[in-house]
């Protein structure tokens with residue numbers, strides 16, 4: 092088997108006295124759709140922040156495509172192919188829907204500041220190319236009509252989808268989604284599940300999904316990792332996880348009642 | 349290929365070249381104000397790239413103006429006369445000296461910006477304020493540059509054309525930058541640094557770039573100023589001068605170039621207007637004092653503005669920044 096795309100090896104991060112993540116290991120293969128679940132405060136978002144370079148692990152190794160990401164600035168990690176969304180939506184509030192996505196194309200620009208100032212044919216061609224890319228993505232996520240809207244004026248569910256579009260515009264090999272279904276109604280959730288699967292197939296990127304909605308997680312993930320107090324308590328297929336007594340005790344119990 | 353903004357720039361420059369023939373007819377008093385407006389537009393539109401579009405807070409812009417003023421003056425004083433009669437005409441020497449002053453200021457901007465912009469938080473305001481005061485202190489001691497006596501003897505090369513040509517170029521650069529996909533990076537940094545980094549944007553690079561460009565234009569403005577007044581003094585580039593420029597940016601609306609141009613114009617005229625008011629003897633004493641001290645008025649203006657229109661007189665930026673990390 093090929094080496095995994097992402098590998099966490101005994102990763103620990105300590106915030107003062109609190110071990111937010113402890114000795115965590117798991118892998119994601121190319122194109123896989125993996126879930127990461129656990130109760131509130133279990134450390135899921137912290138795992139995202141560790142993978143994307145917002146935090147540095149106190150101990151352990153994180154490798155992406157066989158190279159360590161530890162100690163690199165977040166923008167460099169994104170450039171290597173990891174994109175994310177945020178649990179508390181972090182769109183660029185003063186920018187339009189279109190510009191939010193366009194900004195994420197920034198890192199692939201072939202022409203720099205001199206072209207932006209000289210405004211020659213190469214510049215125009217590249218800007219048109221970017222516009223086409225952005226519109227194609229907005230089309231897939233049915234946001235074309237909102238192109239010029241202020242992103243903050245969108246309904247909550249649309250803002251979440253826009254964050255996914257924006258992340259995809261960086262052309263990731265691994266997409267990290269932090270509670271993408273939060274605040275969505277059942278129809279939107281069903282639509283989102285289709286979109287995540289479609290994304291995985293069309294863009295060939297792996298997905299790590301953090302989500303509290305078990306229908307969504309169990310419905311689309313190939314494997315699931317379960318965290319509790321920063322430690323992994325289980326890993327397996329949706330069926331295995333659903334029937335794991337430890338997971339039921341720590342997390343699922345309430346919902347099964 | 350003829351892109352709209354380029355045609356507009358060329359047309360503007362040609363218009364200014366034409367208009368400059370009539371500028372001689374204006375009375376020296378109004379001509380002084382006119383040039384002041386052009387110089388302040390360069391300063392404020394440049395600073396708006398940092399404080400407005402990129403969301404940083406630089407508070408020592410006059411320091412970079414000083415670098416440009418002194419560097420360009422030194423260049424024209426040294427080379428202006430000797431070369432003027434020879435290979436290069438005086439205008440060429442002047443423009444090269446302006447660019448030299450701009451580059452000097454940009455270099456100063458790089459030296460100040462790289463360490464202070466890498467830090468998280470609002471260190472920039474304190475650092476730039478400090479640098480502004482330090483550069484003033486150094487100039488006051490620098491004998492070859494006139495020290496406390498100031499530096500004079502420059503020819504008056506600055507005219508209507510060069511002032512407004514550089515103002516137009518500054519506007520062209522800033523607008524074309526922020527309008528491009530490349531330049532959207534500045535706005536992304538302002539809106540949300542964490543999200544910007546997550547989208548592959550090197551936030552430090554963008555902050556430094558904005559800062560260096562603004563310093564460059566401040567240097568040009570300083571050179572224009574020096575070759576208009578023909579005399580410069582360290583006190584002319586003090587903290588209060590920096591506040592003037594910041595107020596223009598805030599009043600115009602952070603990240604709104606048209607608004608900043610209007611604000612720079614209004615605030616250049618305002619002190620002249622206030623000077624006139626303070627001479628009206630029939631006005632109450634206290635009112636005349638307020639009029640004499642424009643900083644009091646600026647403070648009041650800013651307080652009222654922040655309470656009623658935080659986006660600036662003309663601004664439309666309504667975004668809030670969320671700093672919580674999730």
Ligand SMILES: Nc1ncnc2c1ncn2[C@@H]1O[C@H](COP(=O)(O)OP(=O)(O)OP(=O)(O)O)[C@@H](O)[C@H]1O
Pocket residue numbers: 106109111129130131132133134135136137138178
């Ligand atoms: N920067 C930080 N400094 C100190 N403590 C932190 C920091 N970031 C996270 N924590 C703590 O780490 C723990 C894990 O937080 P995290 O946000 O990763 O949980 P989560 O699994 O994403 O929870 P939720 O489901 O509520 O989103 C929490 O106790 C949190 O308070």
Ligand SMILES: [Mg+2]
Pocket residue numbers: 135136137178
């Ligand atoms: Mg979380």
